[in-house]
Amino acid sequence: MNTFGQTLTLTTFGESHGPAIGGIIDGLPAGIAVDRQLVAVFMARRRPGASALVSGRAETDRVEILSGISDDGRSLGTPIGFIIPNTDSRPRDYDNLKDVFRPNHADFTYQMKYGLRDHRGGGRASARETAVRVAAAAIVYPLLLKEGITVGARLETVGGRPASEAEEVIKAAREAGDSVGGTVSCTITGLPPGIGEPIFDKLQARLAYAMLGIPAVKGFEYGDGFAASAMHGSEHADIFTREDGRTVTRTNHSGGIQGGISNGMPVTMRVAFKPTPSIARPLETVDKEGNHTTVMTEGRHDPCVALRGVPVVQAMAILTVADLLLQQRKQ
Numbered sequence: 001m002n003t004f005g006q007t008l009t010l011t012t013f014g015e016s017h018g019p020a021i022g023g024i025i026d027g028l029p030a031g032i033a034v035d036r037q038l039v040a041v042f043m044a045r046r047r048p049g050a051s052a053l054v055s056g057r058a059e060t061d062r063v064e065i066l067s068g069i070s071d072d073g074r075s076l077g078t079p080i081g082f083i084i085p086n087t088d089s090r091p092r093d094y095d096n097l098k099d100v101f102r103p104n105h106a107d108f109t110y111q112m113k114y115g116l117r118d119h120r121g122g123g124r125a126s127a128r129e130t131a132v133r134v135a136a137a138a139i140v141y142p143l144l145l146k147e148g149i150t151v152g153a154r155l156e157t158v159g160g161r162p163a164s165e166a167e168e169v170i171k172a173a174r175e176a177g178d179s180v181g182g183t184v185s186c187t188i189t190g191l192p193p194g195i196g197e198p199i200f201d202k203l204q205a206r207l208a209y210a211m212l213g214i215p216a217v218k219g220f221e222y223g224d225g226f227a228a229s230a231m232h233g234s235e236h237a238d239i240f241t242r243e244d245g246r247t248v249t250r251t252n253h254s255g256g257i258q259g260g261i262s263n264g265m266p267v268t269m270r271v272a273f274k275p276t277p278s279i280a281r282p283l284e285t286v287d288k289e290g291n292h293t294t295v296m297t298e299g300r301h302d303p304c305v306a307l308r309g310v311p312v313v314q315a316m317a318i319l320t321v322a323d324l325l326l327q328q329r330k331q
Helices: 036-046 091-097 107-114 127-146 163-175 203-212 225-230 305-330
Strands: 009-013 020-026 080-085 150-158 182-189 217-222 240-243 246-249 267-273 283-286 292-295
Touching: 009 127, 020 127, 036 127, 036 305, 080 127, 127 150, 127 305, 150 163, 150 305, 182 305, 203 217, 203 267, 203 305, 217 225, 267 305
Parallel strands: none
Antiparallel strands: 009 020, 020 080, 150 182, 182 267, 217 267, 240 246, 283 292
């Protein structure tokens, strides 16, 4: 499945070390002012090679919009097609992975599903594909901003330690040829009450689907999440009150969602990323013939994918909310 969304859809294509990756956005209403500078800002936040803490792959991540945007920068209501050229691919770095399966990666499962796989950086399974999602979200974001809806994400922890210690933790992992995981928090503000469906298409279910579709994500929670399981009902209750002519809650344990529908409070969530499976240490594995061997991943990889996962979490939240907002309007 390479298409995300129902009313507003994004279809992505391309491999990590192919000529380009790209996407097609369909369902964005006509007349939305697309901010190319905003697109550049979004891409810069996710771009590899930007610091010593991320992959050394030096991509420009320049988005080339091919269709669906007028000369004065407004959406035409037709499919918006765009590509992001891969300008610094090094497929030969992965020659040693052609016949072996990296632990905790998609090598084995892709081979079992398709009977073959693109071993060059993981092909479609690579986090490189998420650049398309970030570009799409930047194109769509003005739709939400026009409605007073904002989406923000930030790094919360790295290797179980606060984000303020991220540089120290990541550098230590990289020097040891290892990697670390992390968590990213995301908040949606300005979302009006009534967004989301009550049974099988709950707002939190759609957000979970979006977040768990990000490479390396292992967990999702909203509001108090798992901490709610240790609370009493009296502690967890969000008491209703009136403020500036609106019905609001004094606390936000529910994370802005009740009964699967937004209640007008900020929607809050946390996303957990696993340690990068590609590390510069020899690991035991098997090859395509089932023979025991070892593998050590060469090439350029993030010692902590959560760091560049921040704009990806933000992007998927933007695409999810935009899709649900347009779906609500259709109803």
